[in-house]
Amino acid sequence: MNIGDLPNPKAAADLIRSFRKRFSAKKCMAPTQDCQGPVISAHTLSAESMLRPIARDGHVYAVETDLFTANADGATRLVLKGIRDTSVFNGFCAKHDRDLFAPIETVAFMCTPEQCFLHAYRAVAKECYLKRKQAETQPSPETIKAIHNLPDELNLQPSDFALLHQAGSLRGAEEIERLKAKMDSIFQQNDWRRLCTTIIPFADRPGLVCNFLYAPDFDFNGNDLQDFDNVDVDLSHLMITIIPSSTGSFALLSHLDTANSAPTTLVASLINQADITSALVWLVACQTENLALSPDWFDSLGQQNQNLFRKAFLSNVDPLNMSFNQLKGFPLSVPSWQPNTHFSI
Ligand SMILES: [Zn+2]
Known part of the structure; x- marks a missing residue:
């Protein structure tokens, strides 16, 4: 559906504007309150250490969501973006963006526990910010009535889907808040070892970089990993970062x-795959929008792999279709990044 097809395009346009405004709200996500300077557009994929090494002429493929130009394929697509505009969110003040992440922004990655923690922390901070905003962004019955030109006196009940979606969003937001609070506590105590990280070194440059977290549902053998129906127990999360390095690249898998x-069952299942590179790329495509692709790498994959990647990716961002993304029997096959022996810290 295009925005022009709606009965009241102006109300829909107002809703989209309000949605955009919420997602650009400025709030510092640092663990301490000693903020200085304005909240800035903070990179979650470091411009110099993550994006520049995989860019072509200063550009990478990254996600763009434009509700105004949504078509049959949805509002989200992969487009060439300048690295300065890629993967930014208004999540830290100038001081905290500079100071908190200095050990991964100004020092080469050396697999220290602090560096692994900071990559995972950045993923949690961004997810926390987004989940909060998502949970707040539920159209009111009045807005829905205005968009569809329904009479004001109509007593509109939220549909079951809307209620479920809202409950799911709120649960997700609260769960990530609790995870963020635990990470804040570790941060303030410099207790980096509370985070367990499995590192997979690769001899080649990565075809993509990413920084995200998700609650593992199934492993590569199709085993059910945790109970999503039990709302009394928090889900456990896996934080995943892929970064270039002077010797090739690293995948960091932390919990x-x-x-x-x-998380550990998922990691073990990934490492046991005969083709770790393809398995890892498929996992990333299925689970996150916070990624950037090397244009040279993606363009060289061939039409079939590109279509598979896009299909996994678009299913991932479609809230009505969460069931497609299965790891078992994944169909992707990309050239190996030459994985070396993994280790844990
Ligand atoms: Zn701050």
Whole structure:
């Protein structure tokens, strides 16, 4: 559906504007309150250490969501973007963006526990920010009535789907808030070892970089990893970062030491794959929008792989279709980044 097809395009346009405004709200996500300077557009994929090494002429493929130009394929697509505009959110004040992440922004990655923690922390901070905004962004019955030109006196009940969606958003937001609070506590105590990280070194440059977290649902063998229906118990999360390095690249797979078995089972299942590179790329495509692709790499994959990547990716961002993204029997096959022996810290 295009915005022009709606009965009241102006009300829909107002809703989209309000949606955009919420998602650009400025709030510092630092663990301490000693902010200085304005909240700035902070990179979650570091411009110099993550994006520049995979860019072509200063550009990478990244996600663009434009509700005004949504078509049959949805509002989200991969487009060439300048690295300065890629993966930014208004999540930290100038001081905290500079100071908190200095050990991963100004020093080469050396697999220290602090550096692994900071990459995971940045993923959690961004997710926390987005989840809060998503949970706040539920159109009111009045807005829905205005968009569809329904009479004011109509007593509109939210549909079951809307209620479920809202409940799911709120649960997700609260869960990430609790994870963020635990990460804040570790940060303030410099207790980096509370985060367990499995590192996979690769001899080649990565075809993509990413920084995200998700609650593992199924492993590569199709095993069910945790109970999404039990709202009394928090899900456990896996934080995943892929970064270029002077020797090739690293994949960082981190979880709290209090996590259930889901993250470790998923990691073990990934490492056991015959083609770790393709398995990792498929996992990333299925689970996050916070990624950037090397244009040279993606353009060289061939039409079939590109279509598979896009299909996994678009299913991932479609809230009505969460069931497509399965790891078992994944169909992608990309050239190897030459994985070396993994290790844990
Ligand atoms: Zn701050």
